[in-house]
Amino acid sequence: MKRYVDVILPLPLPKSFTYSLPDEYAEEVKIGCRVVVPFGRKKFYTAIVRNVHYCAPTEYEVKEISTLLDASPILLSNQFKFWEWIADYYLCTQGDVYKAALPSGLKLESETIVEYNPDFEADAPLPEREQRILDLLAVDSQQCVTKLEKDSGVKNILTAIKSLLDKEAIFVKEELKRTYKPKTEARVRLAGTADEKQLHILFDILSRAPKQLALLMKYVECSGILGNGTPKEISKKELLQRADVAPAVLNGLVDKKIFEIYYHEIGRLNKQEKEVVELNALNEFQQRAHDEIVQSFQEKNVCLLHGVTSSGKTEVYIHLIEETIRQGKQVLYLLPEIALTTQITERLQRVFGSRLGIYHSKFPDAERVEIWRKQLGENGYDIILGVRSSVFLPFQNLGLVIVDEEHENTYKQQDPAPRYHARSAAIVLAAMYGAKTLLGTATPSIETWQNAMDGKYGFVQLKERYKEIQLPEIIPVDIKELHRKKRMVGQFSPLLIQYMKEALEQKEQVILFQNRRGFAPMIECRTCGWVPKCKNCDVSLTYHKGINQLTCHYCGYTYQLPKACPACEGTELVNRGFGTEKIEDDIKVLFPEAAVARMDLDTTRTRSAYEKIIADFEQGKTDILIGTQMVSKGLDFDHVSIVGILNADTMLNYPDFRSYERAFQLMAQVAGRAGRKNKRGRVVLQTKSIEHPIIHQVIANDYEDMVNGQLAERQMFHYPPYYRLVYVYLKNHNEALLDQMAAVMANKLRAVFGNRVLGPDKPPVARIQTLFIKKIVVKIEQNAPMGRARELLLRIQREMIEDEHYKSLIIYYDVDPM
Ligand code: ADP
Ligand code: ZN
Numbered sequence: 163m164k165r166y167v168d169v170i171l172p173l174p175l176p177k178s179f180t181y182s183l184p185d186e187y188a189e190e191v192k193i194g195c196r197v198v199v200p201f202g203r204k205k206f207y208t209a210i211v212r213n214v215h216y217c218a219p220t221e222y223e224v225k226e227i228s229t230l231l232d233a234s235p236i237l238l239s240n241q242f243k244f245w246e247w248i249a250d251y252y253l254c255t256q257g258d259v260y261k262a263a264l265p266s267g268l269k270l271e272s273e274t275i276v277e278y279n280p281d282f283e284a285d286a287p288l289p290e291r292e293q294r295i296l297d298l299l300a301v302d303s304q305q306c307v308t309k310l311e312k313d314s315g316v317k318n319i320l321t322a323i324k325s326l327l328d329k330e331a332i333f334v335k336e337e338l339k340r341t342y343k344p345k346t347e348a349r350v351r352l353a354g355t356a357d358e359k360q361l362h363i364l365f366d367i368l369s370r371a372p373k374q375l376a377l378l379m380k381y382v383e384c385s386g387i388l389g390n391g392t393p394k395e396i397s398k399k400e401l402l403q404r405a406d407v408a409p410a411v412l413n414g415l416v417d418k419k420i421f422e423i424y425y426h427e428i429g430r431l432n433k434q435e436k437e438v439v440e441l442n443a444l445n446e447f448q449q450r451a452h453d454e455i456v457q458s459f460q461e462k463n464v465c466l467l468h469g470v471t472s473s474g475k476t477e478v479y480i481h482l483i484e485e486t487i488r489q490g491k492q493v494l495y496l497l498p499e500i501a502l503t504t505q506i507t508e509r510l511q512r513v514f515g516s517r518l519g520i521y522h523s524k525f526p527d528a529e530r531v532e533i534w535r536k537q538l539g540e541n542g543y544d545i546i547l548g549v550r551s552s553v554f555l556p557f558q559n560l561g562l563v564i565v566d567e568e569h570e571n572t573y574k575q576q577d578p579a580p581r582y583h584a585r586s587a588a589i590v591l592a593a594m595y596g597a598k599t600l601l602g603t604a605t606p607s608i609e610t611w612q613n614a615m616d617g618k619y620g621f622v623q624l625k626e627r628y629k630e631i632q633l634p635e636i637i638p639v640d641i642k643e644l645h646r647k648k649r650m651v652g653q654f655s656p657l658l659i660q661y662m663k664e665a666l667e668q669k670e671q672v673i674l675f676q677n678r679r680g681f682a683p684m685i686e687c688r689t690c691g692w693v694p695k696c697k698n699c700d701v702s703l704t705y706h707k708g709i710n711q712l713t714c715h716y717c718g719y720t721y722q723l724p725k726a727c728p729a730c731e732g733t734e735l736v737n738r739g740f741g742t743e744k745i746e747d748d749i750k751v752l753f754p755e756a757a758v759a760r761m762d763l764d765t766t767r768t769r770s771a772y773e774k775i776i777a778d779f780e781q782g783k784t785d786i787l788i789g790t791q792m793v794s795k796g797l798d799f800d801h802v803s804i805v806g807i808l809n810a811d812t813m814l815n816y817p818d819f820r821s822y823e824r825a826f827q828l829m830a831q832v833a834g835r836a837g838r839k840n841k842r843g844r845v846v847l848q849t850k851s852i853e854h855p856i857i858h859q860v861i862a863n864d865y866e867d868m869v870n871g872q873l874a875e876r877q878m879f880h881y882p883p884y885y886r887l888v889y890v891y892l893k894n895h896n897e898a899l900l901d902q903m904a905a906v907m908a909n910k911l912r913a914v915f916g917n918r919v920l921g922p923d924k925p926p927v928a929r930i931q932t933l934f935i936k937k938i939v940v941k942i943e944q945n946a947p948m949g950r951a952r953e954l955l956l957r958i959q960r961e962m963i964e965d966e967h968y969k970s971l972i973i974y975y976d977v978d979p980m
């Protein structure tokens with residue numbers, strides 16, 4: 163009987179598709195294997211087999227799969243369940259999940275290949291663009307379109323290609339591009355047998371080629387042939403190095419058929435065993451917290467560890483990890499930010515050595531493919547440390563998930579779909595494996611706090627810093643007053659400068675926190691008030707002094723700084739506000755002797771860049787570290803005595819219901835970087851809103867006061883955790899059409915969800931990358947049946963998309979938005 167497979171395609175399609183299996187694969191195809199399938203007129207995709215069965219589809223003519231890529235599944239059954247949960251909960255498709263989940267090296271993508279027709283003769287001169295493409299093809303007869311486009315500089319190359327195709331100057335085909343290539347090593351071995359007699363014959367042959375003879379001797383020495391008589395292989399590189407001869411000598415021996423060279427696949431993953439040390443003993447408080455967590459896991463699947471900064475939460479995790487892997491189970495340790503992985507990696511590697519695997523996007527994709535494959539087998543890592551995407555890795559036997567700094571909003575993926583929250587996803591993932599989840603932080607998210615208070619999660623506290631060092635003293639400085647009296651030095655209050663001076667004199671370090679990157683968030687014409695804006699987005703441009711350009715932080719577009727104002731021709735363009743780059747400049751003037759470093763998105767584009775910033779600061783090569791929220795997160799330095807929060811107000815004034823919670827978390831976290839070892843630290847908190855309740859709560863380190871105040875407001879105004887939010891985003895190039903569509907959508911939503919629907923409104927940034935944006939907010943009671951609400955939302959979205967008038971509309975949901 164004919165067999166069929168249902169597959170998941172890497173496309174935002176709501177359903178799976180069915181293909182027939184050619185007989186040759188009928189026995190081999192398993193659920194979770196990748197297959198190449200034709201789709202549409204000419205395209206091919208790598209799809210994943212979801213199901214194998216005997217039912218021929220009746221609605222469409224079934225096509226056959228082209229190739230089977232795997233002998234064994236690359237996706238385990240729990241992962242399918244997990245994908246289904248994400249697609250279902252976050253209102254996206256499994257294709258969206260597929261695209262986000264797999265490292266690119268496992269997703270072969272189809273590519274158009276253009277081939278030169280050698281028989282082509284032009285009747286007339288070709289248009290310049292076409293000629294340029296043909297010239298390139300004359301050199302390299304086959305090329306993919308993306309490379310041709312890059313090399314030729316022809317924009318929208320497809321029309322030129324179509325015209326060349328019509329003239330039969332070229333052929334076109336679709337091919338799957340393989341990005342993952344196994345890493346190989348060239349090795350050398352003897353071509354023939356290697357007994358002693360044979361070797362002596364070879365020595366005789368080479369008696370008049372002293373260099374070749376020396377190389378052969380070296381080979382014999384290194385590979386240890388004489389020991390047991392079997393010829394051994396040795397890496398070509400090593401042999402050449404040890405023998406200290408040119409490659410030509412080796413080639414000579416290959417030509418004489420004495421040696422042969424072959425390629426051996428080696429992994430990229432670091433296998434080097436570090437010296438493993440004993441775990442640190444927990445102190446009394448940590449031990450108690452540890453025991454309470456273990457206790458709470460008897461009854462509950464999730465536990466919140468609320469521990470003040472530097473209380474040693476990480477040490478508690480390490481003990482729990484050790485116990486979990488001793489039972490033969492795996493651990494997933496999630497971090498909110500790549501910058502944090504460096505320090506935690508070191509701490510974990512010291513204890514767990516090569517049982518630890520690290521997974522994040524700044525790692526080369528090929529390494530990620532190898533980690534994925536390793537996880538599929540019995541020899542997967544015992545511990546995976548990674549950022550949010552590591553929830554998608556295969557696990558055989560997951561026992562514990564740790565979500566460190568669980569309050570961080572970087573756990574939520576914004577764009578593209580799936581817009582999932584890794585904390586929620588981790589909890590669901592753990593449940594699928596019967597594993598436990600530990601959420602750790604000094605400043606829990608309000609949602610998590612509420613779940614702990616309701617008894618849904620276990621709740622454990624660590625109130626003392628390790629060694630009982632006091633939490634830092636927080637000193638508020640009213641900069642409004644100081645500005646008025648003209649006593650500020652740039653962005654620095656006299657108190658901050660004085661403290662910094664004292665700290666530097668005593669060889670202590672300083673962290674300065676400013677939540678904007680770049681030099682000036684805004685440039686303004688002093689005469690007429692003109693502000694340069696991005697042509698694609700509805701935002702003002704940020705001035706970056708280092709590159710002397712204006713850039714848009716939303717689309718990345720860069721602009722030359724105008725010499726004069728285009729509105730009034732005035733030449734006085736002044737900076738408004740200040741970013742990390744400006745702080746760095748000013749600090750260098752104020753403290754010319756100090757070594758200064760900056761950590762923000764602009765200085766940490768590569769893996770090594772942030773590793774170096776952190777290592778330099780750890781080793782005391784840097785005195786002052788300036789940064790955005792990146793410096794607030796969980797970093798552990800020993801000698802920071804002063805932290806400066808330069809301007810608390812931008813955080814407090816941000817228009818979002820979470821801004822107070824977030825401002826508290828940021829300030830408390832960055833303050834927590836001070837005085838972690840040795841002696842009590844000090845934090846200078848500069849603000850214009852000295853009376854603001856959040857400022858008081860930060861000074862008093864009164865998390866509970868903050869949370870209770872916020873909970874009361876959230877309840878009153880119907881926000882999480884009392885209500886679930888779904889944001890509806892609508893985008894279009896045509897603003898008038900968008901307004902109309904958004905109104906229709908809002909009406910449809912109101913018909914179902916009533917007055918729990920707000921908007922449509924313009925979001926704070928109402929145009930990004932030339933698309934106008936409208937947002938509708940849907941509030942759903944926490945205890946309402948979500949399945950039903952989801953169905954309704956999907957139905958309304960479908961109605962909109964299927965309407966001919968709204969073809970150009972982009973519309974998506976953001977569930978539990980941050
Ligand atoms: P948290 O994660 O709560 O911010 P950490 O685990 O980073 O705290 O601990 C703060 C510092 O104190 C770290 O440098 C850590 O090595 C040290 N520390 C905490 N607990 C212990 C312990 N039991 N033994 C030795 N060092 C500890
Ligand atoms: Zn002007």
Ligand code: ZN
Pocket residue numbers: 696697698699714715716717718719931
């Ligand atoms: Zn832009």
